Amino acid sequence: MTDSHGKRRFDRRSVLKVIGTGIAGTAAAGRASETVSATTDGSTHYHNELYGPHFPDPTIHRDDSGTWWAYGTNMDRSDGSNDSEELLIPILRSDNLHEWTYVGEAFDSRPGWTYGSIWAPDIHYYDGEWVMFYSLSPRPWESGEFGIGLAKSDTPDGPFTDYGQILGDNDHEGGGSIDGYFVEHDGTPYLFWGSFQGIYVTELTADLQDWKPSTLQQVAGQAYEGTCVFRRNGYWYLFVATGTCCDGYSSTYEVEVGRSQSLFGPYTDPSGTDMLNYDANNAGVAQLTANSRFAAPGHGDIATDDNGRDWFVYHAYDRNDQEYVDDVPARQFFLDRVEWTEDDWPLIAGDKTPSLQSVEPNANDTGVLDDGIYRIANENSGKLLEVADAGTADGDNVRQWSNSGCACQRWWVEYVGGGEYRIVNQNSNRALDVTDGSTANGASLQQWGWWTGPSQKWEIVENGDGTYRLRNVNSGKVADVLNASTEDGADVVQYDWTGDANQRWSFDFVKTVQPADDGRPW
Template identity: 35%
Template sequence: MARRWLALSTSGLLLCGLTSAIDTPVAAAAATYANPVTNGVVDTFPDPVTIRGKDGLWYAYGTQNPVFQSKGEDGERMLPILRSADLVTWQYAGQVFTPQTQPAWHNGSRLWAPDIRYVGNRYHLYYSVPGRNTVGLATSPTPAGPWSDAGAVLSTPSGCPTGNIDQALFTDTGGAHYLYWGSYDTVCVARMNASATRIEGPVTQVARGRRMEGAFVVKRDGFYYLFYSDAGCCDGAFSGYQVKAGRATNPLGPFTDDEGVDLMALTSKGGVVAGATGNRWIGPGHNGLQTDLSGQDWLVYHGIPADNPDLAPASGGTLKLTRRPMLIDRLDWINGWPVLRAGAGPSEGAQPAPVTTPVAGSTFNDRSISGMRADGVARTGWSAAQGHLSHEGGGPEPAYLATETKAPADVRAEADLRITAGTGAVGLLVNFVDRRNHVVIWLDRSRNALISRAVVDGRTRSETVTALPAGFRFEDWHNVAAEVRGSRMVVEVSADRLRDSVATQEVELLDTRLGAVGVAARGGQVDADNLSAAPLYQPVTTRLPQPSPGELLPQYTDEFNGTSVPGTEPDSPWRWVRGPATGTTMVDGTLSWPTQNAELHLGSNTASVLLRDAPPGDYTIETRIRFAPESAAQQAGILLYENDDRYFKLVHSVLPLNRGGGALVHVSEFSKEGERPTTTPPTPVANAPMFGGPTATTMWLRLAYHADTAGRQAEVQAFTSRDGTHWVANSVWTLPALGTLKIGLVSMNRAGAEARFDYLRTYRP
């Protein structure tokens, strides 16, 4: 065997080891999947979250809904549960409560937005009780139940000026638990007690914005990332949900978006992670996160199918709900920010599936240790008779059990570990050649520490020691994961693999080598489970490029350098609907247009609209607008307009903050209005917003139109900028292609503000 030397840098110590000359194993070709992954299993599965159980299977939990309507069931399942061996093929596994077992303190409320965690050797399922405006907790020894009621986790009042729903637990490095919750329009956080059953201490507001909700927090590379959704979750084809994120260096914030805007600022935010792209998925949002065996993160979320967005009325016709099946897609981290599929958005069609089968390792569910080899002074004492690996304990010398199959050089290795008796240690073996040459990552009870140690020629050459949290419960299952990429090894210790590690190490290797993975025991009785090694995922490091506006079309462009108001001269390409608007003038090369006490919304169509023809084919329109509204409902911006009841609108708008004590929030409001034929009975006209990037007194607004001739629909995407250079891409709204869209401007809703349009430019992509 060839000798190689390695080093660990976290503590300035050297780590060395040996390598075998065996070739790196090649993983089997990736399987594929297609969204929704719940297709054919349940009809809908809103607000999904997932966890990998200690049985090696994945479990998903969703909001109470009529999940079996297509099978003739009129009622709902209370927090339905699904189970999967591969994150792709799911089966129904029950529900958390039934009408007979639902706790009386719920007062019969529907139950929403579950969050699943593993705390103290029990599964904690936090859920929203909207009828009581609070958050409940149920616990179980297994991920499928039976569930025990643990009551409400929030105080009354909670201290958060919002709807007390959409909760998510996060456990920080050091072991402190935090609960995030809130909806319409504020997200709050409070520290929880040691058992994660009640909040304690002050409540901190960390985010606010129009319809902000669905918080989910993970930690990565020193930052805390707060995922959330805004706009409307469940309005059929008019759902404007998107997933966004902000990050902070403290779990209590302040969180900022990728534009540097504080999530508490009274403006809409950037940091878009996932949004509609014009394919079959509408309103993607309310996400969780899952990590496969290769270390690749996946966004778990719901989306609304454009071809079938509404469920039939349920519960005797009293419930009219939107269909929201569960989707999963690859989550990339690019330049420090999460984004779905490098910016491609929700997928349709075949996609490479998550890695859920290791090249080496076992769940031990077959109660066998075949394919493993024992090493060490004491080679006996290993058993899998209980469905997980156990070692009965021994003296001070380590006992080893490793896979016969070697692991790749770039690898993610992991195992669930615990010490059931004694003061010894349990460890994850990485690059194990034999008992004299290996790297072991110990959970050491006697030292209350995470210890990475290199053994070469039977001698400990170096070790890195990281203190575990005070009160760390070695008797509880913890996942230890090590990712080796080139010369860098990162170790994480967590309870539930949800990117909320309680201890980490970062290790710099001078060289890499091949070896097996396995488990080590020393001086105590230990258990291990779900041992795996898989080729480490290959990160995507570049976003898909944003579309450029293209070639300027002068014949469809106006720089507003004239002296006459557009649409008032006989040869003007512009024309007015209900105009000219009072007070509109030309000032310093701009079109100055005071806001009107007039509306363009559903049946209230009184506002003036300034229109001109759009070019044939695809195009992008852009304006620069100077607008400083101060009152609720004032708005100004651009339109693609067919008639008063069919249009796309992008405006700088002012809206009241729900439960905000009179606070107003400035938003980039991207809305559509049109018919809603899928409802029962059909709705003649509906209107709904999305919210784009941050606003400013001077803003650049773009609408990009695409004619989807195959789908016979108009697709429009919005973009906003505060400097004309850096743009925030919004999602895509669609409408069936019926008539011809025209380019338009508006300034309306409440008098008292002035919009100045510097130009209207049209481009050919």
């Protein structure tokens, strides 16, 4: 799809954007080409994917020295001809959460209670040992029972000693006995599990080698697998995957989240629906879903960095990096920031789609303004920055106008790292942009769907008097009211910095992030 200038046109789902992200398009001016690439800033940013070609179902834990350890699936989905190449749970390590090195395999030999692929590991440090729950399932050409096994090691790099199956499909009516996730609560060990036949939780024995059937209960419906459980601010959060994981680029995997004040539920999603009510015929509110480059994100885990920021590790497909394993597109290792709304809901990757580039974990890269919704007023006229006539189309003009209460006069201001912001209109969900990426004095400001280019990125610079200037990253020029007008409807343009009042802006805070079902942060 192209606009009237013949430039390729993007909607907000066709590119990558994230709280804490600094992304640049391939063109310095005008619209980007169809391929979006990231700027290189090794000092403050990392790029997804983190590791490939194949690392599905990642789980993560940190040791006492500060080293991160990640474990993933590596399985043969063909006809068994590559069986000898199947890794028995690959292990990665990292000192910073975004640069990963392959260490080896968790097992010296295949667990023997069912001959099949080992997948969906879950790692924790518990009672002085590294504890791994893993799924073992018959491959398409084999027979046997789906189930969850237990292995332990004194060190995170193994080798892990197998303790065999602790739970299988024949043990209970629920079925779907894979994708375990371990939780210790008030000194008692529990295990969550399930795959499209309900998500369940049960108490484990003290040695973790068996479960207590009398404690079994269901916490989510048949729409889900790939559970991750996380506790924060008095809530238990149930992160689950739904859709198809393994159909290559046509896969529909995504992440939904429910929460409860009790470990045992009920878990309700942001719409207020009990997750027990979701099955194969309906879906809840996606908190992480695909975009035009990255397909089928899901089945992840949560880590917290040294600054107390939370990060979601997961797998997804990269359409631009088409690695294959056993003639099937590879699922690769991703990381994205988890922000929390003021009413305690997680917001993954800013717009709920995988990011291409983000500010590194543990980085002390912060902006001069907190992320949130603001009215932006000109110091000279006192009038507000708005989209003309409350327009919602690409290319609509940006001007000044007296306060009318219109959502077109409110802007989502989001720090994307490296001193740069994106500024998105609340009414249209389009970003503040410079016409055709111009670098000329007097070029009009407009709105455009977020395509990550430098003409959509702004430095918010303190002037020392409580006001700020908006400096365009592409042109280096600042937002200015044409001819220093004080009239309603006066055009807002870019111009060299003169220090005049018509180039100075104040930010009136309205509210913090509030996600909606369509992914908008309000």
